[in-house]
Amino acid sequence: MAASGQGRRGSRDLAGGVGKTQGQAGHEATSQGRTDGVAPRPRSFLVQSSNNSKPQNTPGPRCGHTLTALSSAPERAPDILILIGGATALEGGSADAGAKGGENLAASPSTPGGGSSAGIRLAGATSDVHVMKVATGLWERLEPGGEPPSPRAAHAAAAVGHMVVVQGGIGPAGLASEDLHVLDFSNPSQPRWHRVVVQGPGPGARYAHTLALVAQRFLVAIGGNDGKQTLSDAWALDTSEKPYQWRKIDAPAGSSGPAPSARMYATTCTRQDGLLLLMGGRDETNTPMADAHGLVRHRDGRWEWTPAPGIASSPRYQHGAVFVGGRMHVIGGALGGNKLVGYKDSVSLLDTTNGVWSTMTEDDVLAAGDSLRRCRHAVAAVGSVVFVYGGLRGGLLLDDMLVSYDSDQTKPEFADANSKPWNLWLSGLSCNDASGATALIEAAQAEAAAAMEIHGSRIAQNLQCLDESESDLENAATPDGRRGSGVPPRYPPGGSRRSTPATDVRLHHRAVVVAADSESEGALGGLVRQLSIDQFENEGRRVSAGSLEQFGLTTPVLNRSVSFQGVHKRVLQELLRPNTWKAPADRSFILRPSEIVDLCDAAEAIFAEEPTVLNIQAPVKIFGDLHGQFGDLMRLFLEFGTPMTGGDITYIDYLFLGDYVDRGSHSLETMCLLLALKIEYRRSIHLIRGNHEAADINALFGFRLECIERLGESGGIWIWQRMNALFNWMPLAATIENKILCMHGGIGKSINSIADIESIERPVSMETGGPLLMDLLWSDPTMNDSVEGVLPSPRGPGLVTFGPDRVKGFCSSNDISMIIRAHECVMDGFERFAGGQLITLFSATNYCGTANNAGAILVVGRDLVLVPKLIHPLPPQMIDLKSRERISLEEFLDDGSAGARVYVKADPDTWMQSINDDRPPTPPRGRPNANMKSSQNLAYF
Numbered sequence: 001m002a003a004s005g006q007g008r009r010g011s012r013d014l015a016g017g018v019g020k021t022q023g024q025a026g027h028e029a030t031s032q033g034r035t036d037g038v039a040p041r042p043r044s045f046l047v048q049s050s051n052n053s054k055p056q057n058t059p060g061p062r063c064g065h066t067l068t069a070l071s072s073a074p075e076r077a078p079d080i081l082i083l084i085g086g087a088t089a090l091e092g093g094s095a096d097a098g099a100k101g102g103e104n105l106a107a108s109p110s111t112p113g114g115g116s117s118a119g120i121r122l123a124g125a126t127s128d129v130h131v132m133k134v135a136t137g138l139w140e141r142l143e144p145g146g147e148p149p150s151p152r153a154a155h156a157a158a159a160v161g162h163m164v165v166v167q168g169g170i171g172p173a174g175l176a177s178e179d180l181h182v183l184d185f186s187n188p189s190q191p192r193w194h195r196v197v198v199q200g201p202g203p204g205a206r207y208a209h210t211l212a213l214v215a216q217r218f219l220v221a222i223g224g225n226d227g228k229q230t231l232s233d234a235w236a237l238d239t240s241e242k243p244y245q246w247r248k249i250d251a252p253a254g255s256s257g258p259a260p261s262a263r264m265y266a267t268t269c270t271r272q273d274g275l276l277l278l279m280g281g282r283d284e285t286n287t288p289m290a291d292a293h294g295l296v297r298h299r300d301g302r303w304e305w306t307p308a309p310g311i312a313s314s315p316r317y318q319h320g321a322v323f324v325g326g327r328m329h330v331i332g333g334a335l336g337g338n339k340l341v342g343y344k345d346s347v348s349l350l351d352t353t354n355g356v357w358s359t360m361t362e363d364d365v366l367a368a369g370d371s372l373r374r375c376r377h378a379v380a381a382v383g384s385v386v387f388v389y390g391g392l393r394g395g396l397l398l399d400d401m402l403v404s405y406d407s408d409q410t411k412p413e414f415a416d417a418n419s420k421p422w423n424l425w426l427s428g429l430s431c432n433d434a435s436g437a438t439a440l441i442e443a444a445q446a447e448a449a450a451a452m453e454i455h456g457s458r459i460a461q462n463l464q465c466l467d468e469s470e471s472d473l474e475n476a477a478t479p480d481g482r483r484g485s486g487v488p489p490r491y492p493p494g495g496s497r498r499s500t501p502a503t504d505v506r507l508h509h510r511a512v513v514v515a516a517d518s519e520s521e522g523a524l525g526g527l528v529r530q531l532s533i534d535q536f537e538n539e540g541r542r543v544s545a546g547s548l549e550q551f552g553l554t555t556p557v558l559n560r561s562v563s564f565q566g567v568h569k570r571v572l573q574e575l576l577r578p579n580t581w582k583a584p585a586d587r588s589f590i591l592r593p594s595e596i597v598d599l600c601d602a603a604e605a606i607f608a609e610e611p612t613v614l615n616i617q618a619p620v621k622i623f624g625d626l627h628g629q630f631g632d633l634m635r636l637f638l639e640f641g642t643p644m645t646g647g648d649i650t651y652i653d654y655l656f657l658g659d660y661v662d663r664g665s666h667s668l669e670t671m672c673l674l675l676a677l678k679i680e681y682r683r684s685i686h687l688i689r690g691n692h693e694a695a696d697i698n699a700l701f702g703f704r705l706e707c708i709e710r711l712g713e714s715g716g717i718w719i720w721q722r723m724n725a726l727f728n729w730m731p732l733a734a735t736i737e738n739k740i741l742c743m744h745g746g747i748g749k750s751i752n753s754i755a756d757i758e759s760i761e762r763p764v765s766m767e768t769g770g771p772l773l774m775d776l777l778w779s780d781p782t783m784n785d786s787v788e789g790v791l792p793s794p795r796g797p798g799l800v801t802f803g804p805d806r807v808k809g810f811c812s813s814n815d816i817s818m819i820i821r822a823h824e825c826v827m828d829g830f831e832r833f834a835g836g837q838l839i840t841l842f843s844a845t846n847y848c849g850t851a852n853n854a855g856a857i858l859v860v861g862r863d864l865v866l867v868p869k870l871i872h873p874l875p876p877q878m879i880d881l882k883s884r885e886r887i888s889l890e891e892f893l894d895d896g897s898a899g900a901r902v903y904v905k906a907d908p909d910t911w912m913q914s915i916n917d918d919r920p921p922t923p924p925r926g927r928p929n930a931n932m933k934s935s936q937n938l939a940y941f
Contacts, residue, residue, distance in 0.1 A: 039349035041364035042331065042372060042388055042402035043428055046421040050138040058139045059130045061397035062086035062390050064122055064153030067378035068164050069134075069387075072188045078382045079414065081132040082164050082183065083389060086378075087153040089124030090397060125151040125171045129183065129191075134382050135414050137421030146193035149181040156211035158219060160239055162186050165219060168206045175205040175227050202246030203235045208264035213239075214297065215274030215650035220249070222278060225264045230284040232262035234295070236303070249295075249303045259305050260293045267321035269328060271352065274650035277308060277328055279350075282317035288335050290315035292350065299617060299862060309355025314345035320379030322386055324406040326353045329386050334375040340393070346372035347404075374398060385412050504864070505739050505817035507836060511856075511868040514639045566602060567595045568676035575630075575673045578638035583631070589668050593715035596672065600726045603675040606682050607729040613758050614686050614734035620653040622742065622858040624822035624829075624841035625690065628664025628702070632844050632855050632871070633673075640857060640869050649681055652859075655734055657822035657841065658690020658744035658777075661723075662701035663848055668710060671723065688734055690744040690822065691777040693727035694766045695720075728763035732776055735816070736860055742820045747810050748775025749790045749800050754814055774798065780824055781807070781833045781840070804834035811837055818866075820858065829856025830868045839866070846873035 049057035059065070065086025069078035127149050129142040149155075155169025155176065164183040169176040180196040203209070209224025209231070219237040223230070234249040251259040266281025266289070276295040282288055292308035312330070319333025319341070328350040333341045344365050349358045360368070370393070377391025377398070384407035391398045403425055405412060415422045574590045575581065591599070621640070626633055641648035660674060661667035677685045692698050698720075707723075708716030733743040733754070741754060750771040751757060760772055780793060780801045788803035807819060819838045825847045831840045845855040856870045 038358055038364075039329065039347045039360045040386075040404040040406050041360050041368050042347065042386065042404035043425065044371065045137065045387075045401040045403040045425050047399065047401050048138055048421055050133075050136075050140045054141075057130070057141045059083050059086075059389065059399070060088065061399040062088045062126075063376035063392040063397055064155075065378050065390060066155060066157035066166070067380040067387065067389050068157050068159050069380045069382050070159050070164060070185060071162060072185055077414075078159075079134055080185075081134060081380055081382070081387060082157075082159075083130040083132070083378065084157055084164065084166060084183070085125070085127050085149075085152050085155055085169065086390070087122035087125055088397070089122075090392075090395065091123045122153055125153050127151045134385070134387075135416045136419040137416075137425075138419065142191060144183060144191040144193050146184075147181075147195050148193045149195075150176055152176045152207075154207040156209050156221065156224075158211045158213045160213055160219065161216075165211070167211055167221060168203070168209055168224065170207040175207060178202060178205045196244070198237065198244045198246055200245050201248075202237075203233070206231065210266055210268040210278070212268040212270050212276055214270055214276050214295070216645070216647070217651060218297065220268070220276060220295070221246075222268055223260075223263045223266055223281065230262045230264050230282075232260065234259070234303075236297075251303075251305050260291070261289075263289060263317075265317035265319075265334075267319060267330070269321050269323050271323045271326065271328075272645045275352075277321075277323075277350075277352070279308075279321050279328070279330060280312070280316045280319060280333065282336070286336055288315035288317050288333075299619070308350065308352075310350065310357045312350070312357055313348045313359055314341050316341045316345075318375035320377055320388060322379050322381040324381055324384050324386060327351050327406060329379075329381075329404070329406065331379055331386070331388055332372060332374045332377055332391065340373045340375060343368070343370075343373065371400075371402065383407075383412060383414065384409070385415075506865055507832070507839070508865050508867040511870055512640075513870045514635075514872070566679065567591065567598045568602065568679040570595075571599065571672050571676035572644070572680060575669055575676075576637075576642065576644060578634045578642055581630075581634050583666065587710055589710045591672065593711050593719050596668075596711075596719050597722050599672060599675050599679070600722050602679050604726050604729050606678060607687075607726070607731065608762075610731050611758070612732050612760055612762060613754060614655075614688070614731050615738070616653055616655060616686060616734050616736050618737050618860045618864055619651070619862050620655050620686075620736055620860045622820055622841060622860065623654070623656045624843040624856070625657070625659040625825070626664070626670055627659055627692070627844045627847070628661055628667035628670050628706070629844040630664070630666035630669040630673075633670060635871050636843060636855065636857055636869075639871060640859070643677055643681060643685060649684055653684045653686060655686045655736075655742060656688070657742060657820075658688055658730075659692045659822060660687075660690065661703040662692045662698050664702075664844065665706070667698075667703045667706050675726075686734060687730060688742070688744060689727060689730035689732055689777065693724075693730060694777075695724040695727075696766060698724070725763075728765055730762075732760060732762075732773070733757045737864060738815075739817045739864060740820055740860065741814070741816050741818075743776055744821060745777045745823045746775065746779035746781060746802055746821055747806060747819070748779030748802055750775050752810065752813070754816075775800065778823075781838060785834060804837075807834035807838045817864075825851055825853055827851075827853045828868075829854040829870050830858065845871060 047058050051057055063086060066084050068082045068084070070080050070082050071078050072080050129144060130139055131142055132139045149166055149169075150171050150173070152169030152171040155166055157164055157166045159165075160182075162185045164185075166181040166183070168178070178198075180198060182194045182196055183191055184194060185191050203221040203224075204226060206224040206226045210222045212220050214220050214236075217238060217240055219239060220234060221237075222234045223232060225231060235246045236249050237244055237246050249259075260278055262284050263281030266278055268276055268278050270276050274296070277292055278295065279292040280289050290312040292312065294306045294308050295303060296306070297303050314333075314335070316330070316333030316335065319330060321328055321330045323329075330348040330350070332346060335341060344359055344362075346365075346368065347360050350356075351358070359365075374391035374393045378389050380387050384405060386404045386406065388402040388404075390400070411417075411426055415426065417423055417426055571591070623633075623636070637643070637647075641652070643649040643654050654677070656674060660671050664670070674685070674687055678687055692701065692703070698704060703723075704716075704720045706716075707720040710716070711719055733741065735741055735754065743757070748771075756772060757776060760769060760776075764773060766773065766777075778793075778795065778799050780795070782788070782791060782801045782803045785804045787801075788805045790803070790806065791801050793799035793801050811817060811819065817837070820841060821838065822841050822843075824840050825842050825844075826840050829842055829845075832838070833840065839858065841856060841858055842853065843855045843857060846852050852873060854870045854872050856868050859867045859869060861867070
């Protein structure tokens with residue numbers, strides 16, 4: 001995308017930014033909120049410079065600024081707060097306005113009443129940048145390079161990966177340009193501004209609007225004012241598509257609710273599953289609003305608005321809102337008519353899992369006093385912690401920070417108790433006994449009473465905004481007298497689902513291949529664009545909060561489950577690290593046996609509720625055998641997308657075809673991570689059973705041995721038995737859009753219909769499953785398309801292979817287009833059979849340390865086009881005995897004398913090589929194994 005002027009040299013790739021946010025779920029993914037249902041009280045937090053000799057490092061008094069939580073490095077949770085711009089002075093209306101003669105931000109629209117805009121006006125607009133490290137609470141002023149945006153206030157900002165995107169606003173010269181300004185932290189030590197020009201129609205120049213990133217992919221701008229009128233439009237920009245362009249969001253026919261009415265000074269925030277929630281604002285008659293609307297994007301590309309549940313405790317505008325887990329915190333705001341939101345309503349909380357609004361307790365209201373009553377402030381959240389900075393109260397600009405903690409845990413994990421801001425704040429948090437709380441309340445009562453008295457005597461113009469006149473404010477609504485659009489409607493029942501358009505299933509003519517470079521840091525984003533497969537990348541993504549019938553009648557969009565706190569959170573935090581995970585040198589495991597049992601209990605309850613044959617919608621990624629090769633799973637996540645909030649789980653489902661354990665050395669990591677993902681994203685992660693998910697098999701091929709070695713004799717046997725009990729509950733197959741059937745093995749001789757598979761009752765063991773289960777988990781295609789019929793399998797007695805005629809007949813009689821299965825190692829990671837109507841998929845590379853095969857996944861796009869994506873085995877590590885440093889293959893080949901002083905370092909994942917040597921795996925399809933002896937029958941398991 002081209003940028004004009006200096007911006008052309010500094011244009012940024014927004015998709016690349018998103019692709020580097022794999023760890024951004026981090027704290028956010030573990031944020032669940034308190035269990036008591038009340039809104040937590042924000043308390044004062046010391047604003048301190050990182051350098052006491054530079055007080056300008058702190059932002060100082062301001063309003064109309066933005067505050068954005070950002071990750072300063074890939075795979076980290078958000079760990080810094082970025083504050084940008086705002087007004088640092090006031091003009092007129094009060095002796096406290098300060099900074100006489102500052103810039104006048106009076107380029108405001110004419111009001112319907114035609115009155116003047118007398119009263120307080122914002123001045124001293126700036127584009128400066130301040131950053132606070134959330135671990136220490138210390139501030140620093142930044143001087144980014146590049147082309148900064150013009151000074152502005154009432155702008156909007158959103159985090160996109162390691163970047164903050166700023167759009168719109170109003171400054172000394174009037175409305176700011178419509179360009180996107182990107183503050184890039186890809187190099188945290190040298191952040192840089194870039195200007196991005198988006199061609200074609202779009203939101204244009206506006207202020208008092210909102211900007212949010214939906215599902216880590218779509219920038220969505222809503223409402224605001226263009227200098228002429230209050231706006232109701234909504235626009236979306238897909239950061240994964242180039243050239244970038246805005247597309248207007250129109251409510252389609254049949255939506256469960258109309259698009260929201262025109263408004264400015266509203267808020268939008270995004271829940272971790274991709275749902276955007278628009279709340280409050282001020283309409284074209286300057287009436288504050290109390291309604292809330294959810295916005296989702298369905299997998300067929302439709303955007304849909306739905307009214308949010310319940311009724312807010314108060315209308316408001318110029319407030320702040322942010323999600324913590326499934327709970328939206330709404331803080332502060334104005335009512336118009338020189339009134340701020342009432343004391344009790346200063347903090348409201350919407351629990352989107354049940355549609356219930358709540359406020360603070362009476363004790364917290366008294367303890368908070370006047371501190372929460374403000375407007376034009378900025379709010380951000382990191383994990384379960386909500387940060388509030390600055391704002392306007394009467395004629396006074398605020399320079400304070402408030403922090404609330406929405407969790408039952410003792411304190412935030414990231415908080416450094418040795419830093420002064422956190423030490424002071426945490427000391428107040430620890431005062432939670434009855435006498436301490438009473439003392440705090442009594443100490444605040446006098447201040448609160450005085451604040452109420454002072455507030456009652458405020459002069460009329462003290463809260464007047466630059467774009468509202470006294471005549472407009474005379475009839476403004478209050479909490480006791482809502483009118484017009486300030487009252488949200490009740491919910492209609494959920495609408496009907498629109499399924500993916502029918503289309504032929506076909507394999508894409510190109511595959512994505514990642515070079516076998518052990519130094520690779522997952523830079524596939526650039527490679528994908530060079531290979532010109534952008535079209536598929538767009539097809540293979542889904543942004544949706546779920547189809548409407550997935551939700552109850554009272555909350556059709558907003559009741560998507562938000563996962564509970566549990567051991568699976570720790571697993572995700574410790575193991576879902578594609579860029580940094582390393583195998584423990586001492587072979588220890590992160591969980592105790594009792595914790596693994598808890599994980600199994602939670603996952604088994606989910607499996608028990610699922611059908612034997614899952615019904616999945618595209619797009620979906622399909623994984624073949626993993627066999628405990630956890631490093632390969634991390635590489636596949638790193639190169640092709642990770643199932644986490646900062647990855648692609650909101651765009652696309654994941655389907656795993658079994659054989660998670662045995663052969664490799666990290667079956668515990670593989671199995672526990674997949675179970676944790678299933679618990680966290682139960683509607684998007686799908687696991688079906690393989691033949692190694694059976695006690696009689698994994699007792700021989702490594703899983704039982706690994707459990708005992710890493711968890712101890714008694715604990716290991718306990719977990720091995722518990723895992724195998726869980727395996728008996730796993731679904732056995734899956735269909736995708738009723739056109740693709742997925743299983744581990746094949747159709748064998750006895751399976752003639754999908755109903756045959758559905759007839760298998762769970763829990764089921766290999767002993768009780770009969771011929772149907774044996775065929776489903778163990779059968780293979782014949783060696784090639786010329787071998788038809790059903791033949792005995794070389795794997796052993798009672799097992800069969802099936803020919804292309806069986807595949808074609810099964811597809812025809814069951815009205816499907818293709819079968820995708822795993823079970824066999826194939827050299828390229830995937831292989832076609834039966835004229836392309838069956839694909840074998842294998843995801844573990846260099847199987848058992850000897851096969852030297854590639855690993856692959858299949859990405860099924862929304863139009864049912866399949867794209868293979870491959871990784872090759874990593875080269876062995878070569879160590880120079882003299883320098884003890886690793887050298888590359890090129891260096892080895894270029895140095896004629898290197899052979900005498902270089903040794904090949906053993907792969908740390910080959911501790912089970914003796915088992916694999918004793919019980920060799922089935923050779924890759926099409927490649928005979930000369931070393932295989934006919935007496936080694938176990939090899940063919």
